[in-house]
Amino acid sequence: MGREIVGLGLQRFVKAGVVHQIRSALAAIMIAAVAVVAPGLTKPVSAAPPSGDYIVALKDGIDATAFAAAADARSGVDVEQVYSVALRAFHAHLTGSAKAQLAQDPGVRFISSNRTFKAFAQALPTGVDRIDGDRSTVYAAGASVNTPVAVLDTGVTPDPDLNVQAAGQNCLGGVGWSDLNGHGTHIAGIIGAKNNADGVVGVAPGAPIYPIQVLNSSANGSDASILCGIEWVTTVGKALGVRVANLSAGSFGDDDGNCGMTNADPIHLAICHATAAGALFVVAAGNSGGAITLTVPANYDEVLTATWMTDYDGAPSKISPPTGCNQGPDERASANSSWAYDYDENHILAAPGSCITSTSNTGGTMVMSGSSMAAPHVAGTVALCIDRGACSGTPADIMQRVRTDAAARPSTFGFDGDPFRPIVAQGSGITQNYGYLVYAGGY
Numbered sequence: 461m462g463r464e465i466v467g468l469g470l471q472r473f474v475k476a477g478v479v480h481q482i483r484s485a486l487a488a489i490m491i492a493a494v495a496v497v498a499p500g501l502t503k504p505v506s507a508a509p510p511s512g513d514y515i516v517a518l519k520d521g522i523d524a525t526a527f528a529a530a531a532d533a534r535s536g537v538d539v540e541q542v543y544s545v546a547l548r549a550f551h552a553h554l555t556g557s558a559k560a561q562l563a564q565d566p567g568v569r570f571i572s573s574n575r576t577f578k579a580f581a582q583a584l585p586t587g588v589d590r591i592d593g594d595r596s597t598v599y600a601a602g603a604s605v606n607t608p609v610a611v612l613d614t615g616v617t618p619d620p621d622l623n624v625q626a627a628g629q630n631c632l633g634g635v636g637w638s639d640l641n642g643h644g645t646h647i648a649g650i651i652g653a654k655n656n657a658d659g660v661v662g663v664a665p666g667a668p669i670y671p672i673q674v675l676n677s678s679a680n681g682s683d684a685s686i687l688c689g690i691e692w693v694t695t696v697g698k699a700l701g702v703r704v705a706n707l708s709a710g711s712f713g714d715d716d717g718n719c720g721m722t723n724a725d726p727i728h729l730a731i732c733h734a735t736a737a738g739a740l741f742v743v744a745a746g747n748s749g750g751a752i753t754l755t756v757p758a759n760y761d762e763v764l765t766a767t768w769m770t771d772y773d774g775a776p777s778k779i780s781p782p783t784g785c786n787q788g789p790d791e792r793a794s795a796n797s798s799w800a801y802d803y804d805e806n807h808i809l810a811a812p813g814s815c816i817t818s819t820s821n822t823g824g825t826m827v828m829s830g831s832s833m834a835a836p837h838v839a840g841t842v843a844l845c846i847d848r849g850a851c852s853g854t855p856a857d858i859m860q861r862v863r864t865d866a867a868a869r870p871s872t873f874g875f876d877g878d879p880f881r882p883i884v885a886q887g888s889g890i891t892q893n894y895g896y897l898v899y900a901g902g903y
């Protein structure tokens with residue numbers, strides 16, 4: 461029924477795809493010959509497989525693998541994946557009655573719908589220069605960063621300009637983590653492209669990149685795949701020294717201020733556990749143009765959220781948009797970037813996200829825009845800060861160190877929308893907080 465992927469701490473149920481087809485075929489046969497009893501079948505086969513897609517979160521102390529196995533043996537329950545470390549939970553397809561039964565089980569904390577997560581990029585098109593990655597000690601020495609970063613995204617395609625590690629994880633039920641979209645490879649390049657004659661240079665040049673494929677070729681994922689990625693960070697990633705994870709994707713949801721235990725949010729619970737285990741999650745604010753209040757994980761206080769500002773020339777000067785890529789005025793918060801109300805301003809920073817050139821999954825470079833591109837500028841800065849010994853302590857300590865260093869820059873370093881020149885919505889008078897521009901030049 462279940463198979464443990466050795467060394468990964470993940471129990472994956474080998475059922476998605478093939479077994480479902482077999483079961484459907486079996487169901488068809490049984491419908492054709494109603495009187496036939498299938499000996500040895502411990503689980504009744506229903507005519508239609510359970511269609512409800514859920515995350516079942518379990519209470520502390522419950523053995524998730526054993527619980528999921530027992531649940532899977534019941535009618536109307538198809539377990540797909542089990543999580544034991546970042547949180548105790550499993551991903552399953554359930555019928556309505558099976559869900560109602562499970563909800564009554566004393567071992568169940570909550571059952572939530574398996575939401576869709578989408579990447580925050582636009583398939584359009586000199587951020588490292590703008591945040592002064594070119595002034596870091598590593599860059600000046602032509603050296604490399606040794607602090608690894610997990611990229612939870614569409615995968616990362618190996619490229620001579622990237623230090624992609626052999627270890628990774630496919631959280632979509634497939635094999636390998638090559639990037640068929642381009643989003644993940646582009647992000648990896650912003651974080652850690654090598655300081656050499658080729659391609660581009662990242663904020664943390666040469667940083668080891670662990671590709672964790674949680675988004676498909678259309679850059680969509682779900683609670684289930686994201687949970688698998690967080691589980692990797694908390695288990696294998698932790699053993700490999702991964703303390704920074706980039707997640708440029710999100711979904712609709714609230715921050716309950718209680719790690720998801722009040723509003724049944726498995727991603728929040730898992731991120732709280734992963735953060736307590738030492739990993740800082742750097743996430744994209746989103747491209748809604750509105751507040752991050754309704755976007756997870758951007759609204760969680762435990763993560764470092766990157767808003768998106770526009771810079772075209774790698775400098776605080778204001779120039780016209782380049783040919784073929786107009787993302788609004790230079791040196792302003794993007795009108796499409798999500799922003800924070802005052803109560804969320806203590807876990808945000810801004811970074812360039814417009815018309816960013818980085819590594820392409822098909823070789824060479826490509827241009828992309830979005831808060832997806834802002835987050836890796838911040839994640840790279842965090843890796844650089846840890847690598848140079850300026851950042852230490854808990855994820856919260858590290859987050860506040862890079863925020864404090866950004867805030868210490870003179871106002872001339874910043875942009876329209878930062879705390880020196882806030883953008884206040886006309887009419888409502890609400891301040892749209894984007895945070896200070898992240899600064900990599902001091903490490």
Ligand SMILES: [Ca+2]
Binds near residue numbers: 592774
């Ligand atoms: Ca510069």
Ligand SMILES: [Ca+2]
Binds near residue numbers: 654655656657660661
């Ligand atoms: Ca390079």
Ligand SMILES: [Ca+2]
Binds near residue numbers: 759760761
């Ligand atoms: Ca919040």
Ligand SMILES: [Ca+2]
Binds near residue numbers: 771773
């Ligand atoms: Ca500029």
